[in-house]
Amino acid sequence: MTESSTALCAQGAAINKTLITGVIGSDTHIVGNRILSIALEKAGFKVIALGALTPAADFVKAAIETAADAILVSSLYGLGELDCRGFREQCIEAGLDDILLYVGGNLVVGKRSWEETERTFLGMGFDRAFPPGTRTDAVVDALNRDFAARSAPTPSA
Amino acid sequence: MSAALLIDFGSTYTKLRAVDLGARRILATAQGPSTVTSDITIGLDLALAALAAKLGHLPTFAHRLASSSAAGGLRMVTIGLVKELTAEAARQAALGAGAKLVGAFAYRLTAADIGSIETLAPDIILLAGGTDGGNAEVVRHNGKRLAASGLQCPIIVACNRDVAEEVVEGLTSAAKNAVLTRNVMPAFGVLEIAPAREAIREVFIARIVHAKGIDRAAAQVDAVLMPTPAAVMEGARLLSEGTERHSGLGDLLVVDIGGATTDVHSVAVGAPRRDGVVQYGLPEPFVKRTVEGDLGMRHNARAIVQAASSSAFAVRAGLTEAELEAMLDAIEDNVERLPTSPHEVALDEALAWTAVRIAVGRHAGTSEIVQTVQGPVTMQRGKDLSGVTTVIGTGGPLAHGATPASVLKAALADATDPFSLRPVRPALYIDADYLLYAGGLLSAIDPDAAFEIARASLRPLEEREADEPRSQIA
Numbered sequence A: 001m002t003e004s005s006t007a008l009c010a011q012g013a014a015i016n017k018t019l020i021t022g023v024i025g026s027d028t029h030i031v032g033n034r035i036l037s038i039a040l041e042k043a044g045f046k047v048i049a050l051g052a053l054t055p056a057a058d059f060v061k062a063a064i065e066t067a068a069d070a071i072l073v074s075s076l077y078g079l080g081e082l083d084c085r086g087f088r089e090q091c092i093e094a095g096l097d098d099i100l101l102y103v104g105g106n107l108v109v110g111k112r113s114w115e116e117t118e119r120t121f122l123g124m125g126f127d128r129a130f131p132p133g134t135r136t137d138a139v140v141d142a143l144n145r146d147f148a149a150r151s152a153p154t155p156s157a
Numbered sequence B: 001m002s003a004a005l006l007i008d009f010g011s012t013y014t015k016l017r018a019v020d021l022g023a024r025r026i027l028a029t030a031q032g033p034s035t036v037t038s039d040i041t042i043g044l045d046l047a048l049a050a051l052a053a054k055l056g057h058l059p060t061f062a063h064r065l066a067s068s069s070a071a072g073g074l075r076m077v078t079i080g081l082v083k084e085l086t087a088e089a090a091r092q093a094a095l096g097a098g099a100k101l102v103g104a105f106a107y108r109l110t111a112a113d114i115g116s117i118e119t120l121a122p123d124i125i126l127l128a129g130g131t132d133g134g135n136a137e138v139v140r141h142n143g144k145r146l147a148a149s150g151l152q153c154p155i156i157v158a159c160n161r162d163v164a165e166e167v168v169e170g171l172t173s174a175a176k177n178a179v180l181t182r183n184v185m186p187a188f189g190v191l192e193i194a195p196a197r198e199a200i201r202e203v204f205i206a207r208i209v210h211a212k213g214i215d216r217a218a219a220q221v222d223a224v225l226m227p228t229p230a231a232v233m234e235g236a237r238l239l240s241e242g243t244e245r246h247s248g249l250g251d252l253l254v255v256d257i258g259g260a261t262t263d264v265h266s267v268a269v270g271a272p273r274r275d276g277v278v279q280y281g282l283p284e285p286f287v288k289r290t291v292e293g294d295l296g297m298r299h300n301a302r303a304i305v306q307a308a309s310s311s312a313f314a315v316r317a318g319l320t321e322a323e324l325e326a327m328l329d330a331i332e333d334n335v336e337r338l339p340t341s342p343h344e345v346a347l348d349e350a351l352a353w354t355a356v357r358i359a360v361g362r363h364a365g366t367s368e369i370v371q372t373v374q375g376p377v378t379m380q381r382g383k384d385l386s387g388v389t390t391v392i393g394t395g396g397p398l399a400h401g402a403t404p405a406s407v408l409k410a411a412l413a414d415a416t417d418p419f420s421l422r423p424v425r426p427a428l429y430i431d432a433d434y435l436l437y438a439g440g441l442l443s444a445i446d447p448d449a450a451f452e453i454a455r456a457s458l459r460p461l462e463e464r465e466a467d468e469p470r471s472q473i474a
């Protein structure tokens, strides 16, 4: 298989942004996270990959020290909701009030619908949640749009 | 004959080691009192007179090199951002430079923090924070706080390179002595402490030696090269790595028991030794030093006893709790006290054993089994020292104690603490003539001679002694 040369790249405000990636909790599913990290690096982001089995607190510590712009949390093994509890609050506590937070992997557990799952994670303070099988291009695209929106001048009231 | 004189300006003694570089042997050892608080040359002259008495006359020394832990040692404060990240990297750099850490700070310094640093009055401050391109705002804030403080000591800046120059300028324009060096953590999880360590040593030589009055001995000493713990570390590294002509001893551990602290040095990568073990936390320095400020045979004897729990300790020392209490009081009344009665010898052995046990436990890594949905996964924190082949004991209680082998065996792995990654089956040695620091000093000048002399002074602890059951100290 050859690399697709048409893969999306970081654009505008998103270029060179620092992203933290990792698989949260006692989750060892590393493959998707690694593919995602490599793709994001190639797309022009600065990626700090924490790998599998990463405690929530370590995402936050790494983000503080590196002044990261976004944290991308992977959870595959079905305990994502438990592991991600209080994640946004930990970030706020650490002074990362408006860091961009994404979660993805395999978040749906049992018979729950994707819509319900997504609502749960957005309710926990994640900016976006991604369904299983999300392609890396879709992630780059979302980052481009979110960073552009954040850098846009706020309309004066 | 080409002779060298190696001096350790200690807090209690001025120690001398005279060596013959050509014959690769030690000529004589001598010591005098430490007189740094009045005039350091008095103690040095007394020590030299003792040396001359032993040798008949003083040879002409081709090299006269010194290390120092006098006048409180190299007292440092470290500052970083996240406690487990740049703040930890800064601590490692300071410890690796042979400093005595008197304070470690993280995150934004408050006015109260500055107040405590002023009270601590360190010799040097190491300021870190942020990976390169990472957080700039906190180290900028901390730099401003330091600039506005009454602190006069040198400040070494080893932070995010984006703001490092700005921070140095801010400090300099506030008339502080600021030194720029490379970031202790240039990228996330990358520990790069060698440049900071070197900067600390340069400031030590250029300024601290003078500030502490050690340079009064300038006429009798060519150079005061480093703090004594750094010299011991250099000696350990030399023995482990060897030289071009001598192959080294490989992975090793040095345990140094003193009156106020117990130091542990390891020279080993310490990576996981089994497949499937996940390493966790910051990478560890190849040459690592930890200092246990609460484990000293004299100044902290009671703390050692408490760490082991008094009743268990009394049993170990073969004493009643009342006897133990009375003896600890006696030690606190006179920290210079040397053991005379069999009871006191037993107490000292139990103190030494416990200090080694705890200090090596804190230095060595641990493994932990994490239950995952899929089953157990082993996670390793810190260094796996189970493959270390050489353990060396140094310091008075080990060199002069009655049963050094059983004391040093406290460093080894045992079934009661299966998750501590301590050495399993190393050869045990005592640095009988206290030559590690001398080897470290000499390694800069003549590594082969330094290696041979330091190697020859390692006295193997015989298996027979090592296997003897402890009489009073279990």
Ligand code: B12
Residues within 6 Å of the ligand: A026, A027, A028, A029, A030, A031, A032, A033, A035, A036, A072, A073, A074, A075, A076, A077, A078, A079, A102, A103, A104, A105, A106, A107, A108, A109, A110, A130, A131, A132, A133, A134, A135, A136, A139, B372, B373, B374, B375
């Ligand atoms: C391979 C695999 C394993 C391997 C993992 C090897 C390894 N170290 O990586 C092994 C055999 C060890 C394993 C073990 C287990 N597994 Co498994 N495993 C899988 C499997 C078959 C493939 C995962 C994979 O690598 N996919 C390929 C990658 C490329 O895709 P991806 O991970 O989804 O990632 C992509 C996107 O999702 C996205 N993405 C990923 N993360 C993020 C994050 C963000 C923010 C964004 C935007 C995008 C994004 O980018 C990636 C690239 O496109 C899946 C089933 C499946 N087909 O998905 C089950 C699956 C994930 N496993 C499952 C389970 C239950 C387990 C076990 C609990 C089984 C058990 N009882 O022992 C254990 C748990 C182990 C543990 N502690 O983590 C379940 C999870 C169920 C759930 N979530 O409700 C699954 C879904 C199988 C199933 N249908 O039941 N597993």
